[in-house]
Amino acid sequence: MTDVDATFRRLREEVCRLHAELTRYELVVWTAGNVSARVPDRDLLVIKPSGVAYDQLTPDNMVVCDLFGTVVDGDHAPSSDTDAQAYVYRHMPHVGGVVHTHSTYATAWAARGEPIPCVLTMMADEFGGDVPVGPFALIGDDSIGRGIVQTLSQSRSPAVLMRNHGVFSIGRTARAAVKAAVMCEDVARTVHIARQLGQPLPIAEQHIDSLYDRYQNVYGQR
Numbered sequence: 001m002t003d004v005d006a007t008f009r010r011l012r013e014e015v016c017r018l019h020a021e022l023t024r025y026e027l028v029v030w031t032a033g034n035v036s037a038r039v040p041d042r043d044l045l046v047i048k049p050s051g052v053a054y055d056q057l058t059p060d061n062m063v064v065c066d067l068f069g070t071v072v073d074g075d076h077a078p079s080s081d082t083d084a085q086a087y088v089y090r091h092m093p094h095v096g097g098v099v100h101t102h103s104t105y106a107t108a109w110a111a112r113g114e115p116i117p118c119v120l121t122m123m124a125d126e127f128g129g130d131v132p133v134g135p136f137a138l139i140g141d142d143s144i145g146r147g148i149v150q151t152l153s154q155s156r157s158p159a160v161l162m163r164n165h166g167v168f169s170i171g172r173t174a175r176a177a178v179k180a181a182v183m184c185e186d187v188a189r190t191v192h193i194a195r196q197l198g199q200p201l202p203i204a205e206q207h208i209d210s211l212y213d214r215y216q217n218v219y220g221q222r
């Protein structure tokens with residue numbers, strides 16, 4: 001196996017395996033939700049096949065596409081979100097992974113077009129502020145991708161609530177993008193519950209900044 005073959009094999013396995021996290025954290029129902037990864041140093045991505053059940057996913061049925069969503073290698077049609085995700089990879093070179101879900105609580109905020117306010121220290125850590133809302137966009141052209149890129153370019157958040165639709169998250173790796181999707185749903189739920197009995201307390205901007213800086217630059221294993 002060449003190095004290039006090994007890279008594709010590793011990414012097919014990783015993208016396939018990460019879909020199990022979407023079901024484990026109950027972020028998806030039926031086949032609606034997907035993970036993709038950029039192929040390093042190549043204008044290619046690996047993504048879930050369209051309409052295939054999560055328990056039927058294998059490394060071999062993942063689909064390799066170019067960054068315009070055209071299939072390069074694979075027996076299945078790629079996810080219907082491939083064009084949007086390809087747009088993100090084309091315009092955000094630091095992004096190595098993209099995730100899309102309609103997870104319940106986050107999507108309820110999206111349905112109201114309301115950003116999730118930064119009222120938890122874990123939100124400051126992971127999102128560096130509110131989880132922003134992106135524009136209403138129909139599938140079929142670049143408008144979803146454009147809305148994701150425009151919104152995330154103006155925010156430290158790795159997740160955006162696309163209005164009336166759901167969550168798109170990004171990361172340096174596909175795993176990091178999955179983590180952002182999991183965290184987004186978790187904070188969407190907690191802040192929703194907090195709202196039921198009162199008004200969640202804001203966190204001062206300078207505290208958000210210092211929490212974000214510490215978590216992003218100091219926390220964890222070096």
Ligand SMILES: [Zn+2]
Nearest residue numbers: 100102165166
């Ligand atoms: Zn969707």
